[in-house]
Amino acid sequence: MSTTASRASTDPAILARRSEDVAVGDEIVRHRFASRAIHWTVALFFFLALFSGLPIWTPIFGWMAHFFGGLSVCRWLHPWAGILFFLATIIMFVHWLGDMHLEPKDREWLRPGKIAEYMKYEDKDPDVGKYNGGQKLFFFAAALGALGLLLSGVVLWFPLAFPQVLRELAILLHDVTFIVFVVAIVLHIYLGTAAEPGTFHSMIRGTVSKRWARFHHPRWYREVMGEESRRP
């Protein structure tokens, strides 16, 4: 047996390459390497598309165009970055779909006030699995948003090939979708970093502490620890 193989059972970093939902010592592997890689690939193309699109959207962000070599470069780059973002999103969607099975109680997240409750740290649900309802909602909303951005984006890419009414609808759809998307991403980044310590680590190194898992995703913790059978 090689050293790597013998280390795999005790070193979370090694284990986190291929496996997830397993406990090692004080840590639990939450995102294996493939999950982290696809997440950051989507993020990379998202920000590439965002920063090359914002200067086209409003001159307030015109300075961003300089990072790419000017607005003409942005006009060329933005659609391609968008295509790559969409393709990466498809892979991410397929990759995570199994974990995002909507349960009846996830509907609670559609209730007005639920997000406020969550942000006030007043939610005490001992039955939260690997992903809570808000995360699942964000997952499906992001996929839907990516589709909306792609469809409207293609029209805006080649406006002269489409009838006027489609061009005008595309402007509105692209705008509304991306504004909602950016606001959601700001929330996503905030929750994934400052607001919930330990979360960002899970997307970099793959692991979380047991304490983190017990607090944020109690049912997932019990499943991983074998205290409760896994639900589909």
Next chain:
Amino acid sequence: MTTHSLEIRRSSASLWGGATGMRQLPVVSKYIDTTTCIGCKACEVACQEWNDLKVVATQQTGTYQTLPELDAEFWNLIRFDEREFDGGVVWLMRKDQCMHCEDPGCLAACPAPGAIVQYENGIVDVNPEACIGCGFCATGCPFNVPKFHAKTGKMAKCTLCVDRVESGLEPACIKACPTGCLQFGTKDDMVAMGHARVEQLKANGFANAVLYDPQGVGGTGVVTVLGHGDHPDWYGLPRDPNIPLSVRVWKSVLRPLGVVAMFGAVLGAIGHFMYQGPKEPRDTGGEPPRPRP
């Protein structure tokens, strides 16, 4: 766009133009009388010549029209149509080109700073150096004028011969017209001339004659006398042109709202963190929460 001494009143994707207000420039306009146009197309040739555009081969489509549409290398087109009127057939010819709107939809839709400008004298011009060739101006234009030039990747259209006008010359098309159906001067003079001509037409059997100067776009820098003013569509003109609602909503509603929403989200997150702090387990590792029985 050539280097010029005209001041810029409005510039795309910019809050302000470059006008100081010191130069006293009247707003200019073309005057087109469709009732005296004989369709000779001297204006088309003059336009190609003055602007150093290529010679375009006529597309034979069974009409007295050189091309079906304006083109990035053909900025002045005599549109031809024939309609039944008063028991007979009328031939309708209208010189089509950029209308140089007072409130230009192309300029409103353009995302590239300074790519479309409106000079102090009302001329609307494309600056190819700043143009990114996105084609949004075509979406903003209610007259379907700006055209994409595939070779350069830029949009192009009639400049109202700004390089001639700034030197005190009339546009090339006007200069070439043999019948006097094309005139050039201040907007006020051209409107007055148009109204006088409309009165003359009304007294001579054209009861529906109008001067086409659509107010939906704030009036145009090309005023057109239409013998059959009740049917602007016969001349390929929209009845009530406006900047598309979606362009206005994008620029005037969604854009400011979006910017506020984005910065608001960032500030909201910072504020939330300051008020609420991080979401962390307070316990030091006691019993994990259990599902209620």
